[in-house]
Structures are given as C-alpha cells and as structure tokens.
Amino acid sequence: MRTEHDQAGAGEAPASKPVKKNYIRPLDIKHGRIDMGHGAGGKAAAQLIEELFLAAFDNPFLRQGDDGAVLALPAFDPAEGRLVMATDGHVISPLFFPGGDIGCLSVHGTVNDVAMSGAKPLYLSASFIIEEGFPLIDLQRIVQSMAAASREAGVPVVTGDTKVVEKGKGDGVFISTTGVGVLAPGVSISGRNARPGDVVLLSGTIGDHGVAVLSQRESLAFETTIESDTAALHTLVAAMLAAAPGAVRVLRDPTRGGLATTLNEVARQSGVGMLLQEAAIPVKPQVDAACELLGLDPLYVANEGKLIAVVAAEAAETVLAAMRAHPLGQDAARIGEVTADPHHFVQMATRFGGRRVVDWLSGEQLPRIC
C-alpha cells in the first residue's frame, strides 16, 4: 500500500523545488469563491495560503511556515535605536478605486504609521478577514497589489493570518496590517512636540484619495480623472530628516478626517493653536469641484499619500526644499504656523480675507441639503 508520503512524491522532489501537492487540485482562481472551508484551518486553508498568499508575498520568513516570524533587527540596544510598532485595520468600500485598492492601501497605511514616528519600517504582518463567497480572482488581485506595494516599499510581509466569515457578516475583505521599524538614535518625533513659532508643512494636494473613492461609490458614481494618492512615505520622511536633523518635530499622515482633523489632533496633543493660510493649501481643481458638488470640504477628505510636518521655523525652508526634491513631495507647501493658544484652535485666514476656525470633524461628514 502506498503511503500518503509516497503519493505526494515528496521523496523524489529535489529539495530546492516546491513540492507538487497532488492531494488537492489547484485553486480555481478564475471562477472560485471563498467558502467557509478556506477559513477552517484545514487543507483548503493551507492551499489558499500556499497558492495565493505565499506565492504573492514570497520571502524566507513566510516560507518557513511557522506561526511567528523570527526576525533579525538591525539594532536592539536602545542606545543604538528603538523599535517602533504600529497596527492598522483597513475597511473600504469599494475595494478597488482609481489609483489603488484595499491591498496596496493596507501596506501603505501601516508603513506610513511607522514612518510618521521617523522610523525606518522593516517588516509587516497581514491579517485577512474574508467574507464567504468572495471571488478568488478579486482576492488574488488584492493580494498581488499588496505584494507589489510591499516590494516597492522594501518592507516584506513576514507573517499573516486568514479567517473566513459567513456571507453577510463581512464586506468582502477586511485587512489588518501591523508594521515594525527601527528609530535611529536621537530622533524624537511626536504629536506632542509642536511649539509656538513652528511652521506647518504639507507634502502635496489634499483630498485626492477621498474623492477617488467617492467617485466609485455606487450611490455617487461620477466621472473624474482623480486617482488616489496612496503611497508609502518612508523615503520622503528619511529625506526630510536627513535634510535638517532635529528640526522636524511632528509628522502625521492626514488620513480619515483629513487635514483638518489631523491638525486639531496635533494642536491638542501639543497644547498649541495653529493659524493656516487657506491660499497656501494645495487642492487640485478637480477635487475642489467634486467637493463643491457634493457639499464636502476638502480639508476633511481623506488622504493616503500625504503628510504634514511641524518643523522648527529656522529649518522650514530646508525641509521644504528636501520635500520638493522627492517625487512624493513635489507640491509640498508651507501652509501655516503654530501659535500659542490655550484653546487649541486651528484657525485659518481665508482666501476671502476673513478668519475662521477649522474644527474637528463631527461624526461623519454629511452633505448639506442645498
């Protein structure tokens, strides 16, 4: 009687080549759909991981197939560097939008969260919660986009998890990613560091991601040439830090809640106010027009490839020049200043000549009736 081992032919296969598994037919990516078995931890789950996830993210850590990845860190002595860790859940509708999808977004989002502390991102983990019935071909597209984003950023996905939930209990795919990175000695970047007199810099136009996503929503569906700005910002951060060591005090990526909410968070954390110049804030005309039509304010619309920096005034021009020299910071602008304000108001000098508060977003941004 032939054993299962013999059937698999593992003994005959050269060690360097992947073992041909003949106990299961390959995934039918083109027509297949996720079923509960893919999340049950059995053969179907193993096959999904191997043929889809491993194939896309392929790297030595994942290939070991253990529950956790054993990672080499370039530095582990606090005097030589500190570890930074960030995690982010990604839920987005629709899953595919102009300029990106939930896959690349889930890489960029966490890489950026690590980078906003000034760290160099090193590794990512990814957890997938997939709804029963989700087409494999869409999952493959997402995973491949994620793998491409990870390769481009130079930050591998070294461990992961997959769960399947019953139809109707999810929204296609949810992806959680966690990232770790190392922070060089002497770098101290935090939302608590803004001081009156500092300068607020923005790396480019705002609202692109949010408008690109809205344009694909079933209920809105308008035509636009705007693409999501989703991008990994760690190399931009590195260039800024190198240009003026010690001068960058705060870094943030204005994602949900947009520029306005992010600046309010920083103002509150640091116990300061801000005065922005509306005319200096870059907004693409198409984004402006879409927001006008929908009754939204671009200041509150999400971005996935932009950052704000609070920088010591004397180094502002140097950092700004470094940003503009980087492909992701070409449209960088000086948008305002940090003020001493016990009420922590973010105010804006309007292009019209008046002044107003730029407040926190309250709940969801809802369009006005007229």
Place this chain on the structure above:
Amino acid sequence: MKYIDEFRDGDLARQIGARIAAEAHPDRNYSFMEFCGGHTHAISRYGVLELLPPNVRMIHGPGCPVCVLPIGRIDLAIRLALERGAIVCTYGDTMRVPASDSLSLIKAKARGGDIRMVYSAADAMALARANPQCEVVFFAIGFETTTPPTALAIRDAAREGLANFSVLCCHVLTPSAITHILESPEVRQLGTVPIDGFIGPAHVSIVIGSAPYEHFAEEYRKPVVIAGFEPLDVMQAILMLVRQVNQGRAHVENEFTRAVTPEGNLKAQALVSEVFALRPSFEWRGLGEVPYSALKIREAFAAFDAERRFDLSYTPVADNKACECGAILRGVKKPTDCKIFGTVCTPENPVGSCMVSSEGACAAHYTYGRFRDIPIVATSATTEEVSP
C-alpha cells in the same frame, strides 16, 4: 473653478467691505436678516463678518430646512424604519437631527433600522425599484429648492406604477416663514428684533422667482435683496441693502441675476402645484404652527403619500427646555445667548436643531466663529514667537 472662484475673490471683498463702511452712516445701526442657512454658512465659513463695519449686524434667520424640522416629524420617519420595516431614505444632514428617546435617524440606523442617505428623490426611487419586496419611503424635506425633484419623483412613480414607493412630505415654504417672522411680537410690537431688511434666498428664488418677496417690501416696508450663496454675493447684497436703507427705499432687488428672474421657473412651479397642495398649518421647530407654510401630497397621488399609506398621525414633541433654538431661529437671541451652547450642546452632541446642520446658526458659529467669543489676550508669547 469657473463661476465659483470669481465670487470668492479676496481683493474684491475688501473693496466692497470698504464701500459698505463708507456708505453706512456711523450714527445708526443696520440689522439685516439672512433668511437662508446657505447664507449663514457662507458668512461663517468665509469670515464675511470681519469685513463689515461694527454697526452692520447680520441676524441668522430660520432658513435651514433641517433646523426647522420638528421632532415629531423625525419621529415619524424613525418609526417607519424601526416599527414598520420600511427603508427610509433622506438627505445627508437630516440624519443627525435629534428626535425623541435620544434617537436620530443615524442612531435608529445603528438600532437596525434600514435608513439610507440619498442625494436625490430619484435615488430613493431607484432603491424602490431595486427592492420590490420592501416599502421604500423618501423622507422629503426642504424649501422650494428640493420640492420640484420630489414632485417629479411622485409623478414618475405614479406613471410607472411603482407600488412600493412613497414620500413622507415635509416640504416647507419660504414666504410664509418670513411673514411669520415679520408678524412676530418681537419684530412688530416689542421691537426687540430690529430688522432693516432681508437677504433673500438664492436657490429658492431660482424656482419661485423674486416676485413673491414684493409683498414684504410693499406691505412691511422691508427691503429685500436676493443674493447668491457665494461670499461676494452676500457682501454685494449687504451693500445694496445699506443703500436702500440710506435712501429710505424698500424694494425687491436682485443681486443674483445670473440665476433668478422675477417669475422663476414656471415649469417647476407647475409641476409642484400638480402634485402638492397647501397644508392649512404645519409645525416648524422653533416657530411653532405656521399657517399655510408647508405642502401636502394631493389626493390624486394619495397612493404615494406615506402619511396615508401607513396611516401616520403626527404628535408634536416639545424641544429640550434648556434649548434656545426657537428664539435663535427668530433672531431674538444669538447662539451665545443659549446657556447650553458649546457646553452641553455641540456638533458632536446636538441638543437643538440649530446645532445639527452646518447651515444652522449655532453650528455655523461653533464650527467657524467661536474663536471670536474668547477675548483676545495680548499674549506676548503669541505675537513674539509666531513671527519667524
């Protein structure tokens, strides 16, 4: 943006501001009511007040359709979703208006009600077509601007026999509300609300024209200038009002000539009168019952009237006692006169309707202008450290 940026030009704004300051007589005060929430929003968002001399004061009127929606009406919509299992659709900012039992449409949605935000009545119809097994109710609110699209939806639904679609009609009328304000004791007898003139509605006037406001100019001797919603429109309208007051005139003038004509959109008006009839009385939040101030669906379209289809009966619900929305909507009080403004009542936790919509007087002031309430302290830290 063409046709938008031209009306947000800061240099022109300063020139008009200087003109208003030069022409406003220093020995008198000018009080103008901007009726529309759209104007309130523009004034706050662009900082128009800072370009006006101190003796020109703007009073926020009741022209935000979300703010004037009484609690009892929102309760009806919530009940349709929670108790009758209907899909209730409405415009975005209606979702947050506080209702009874600490609910709002957005909170009722979290409790399992199928409540959806739509951009138009036509979207609600599409939802009805896509869900033939469900009752779909369009919770229709708004002034004359949003009424024609609702009328069109009802007429189209009747033509195609869309059996699972109906409208909970809460459309209200601008001129009746202005009359109500002018007839109020605060304006007429007590003089506690001085109104020297009105900035007339923009979008509403595209539909009904400028003629319906002649009555206010002639009967009440109040000048009306119909203005667009861009900040330069508002400033130009204020200048035109100052001039009328200085010359002792009370006429209807049209600043918004690029969109408004005296007769308005006759086709839209015909459509509205085909589908809707006047209600003898309708409750407005903050104003109470206002005679002939709202529309109901005509008998011929009864099948599409949610009030009849679901046999709904309206129960008025009193506002929170601490809330001053009523007085604020009538121009009697300012948002800051309300004890709970900015403390208990904030955009995150709106107690009154004026705090809900960004067009509401309280929300506009809280969101954009509350830094003005705090006395400016000459902090050397700020002035010295901010300058690079």
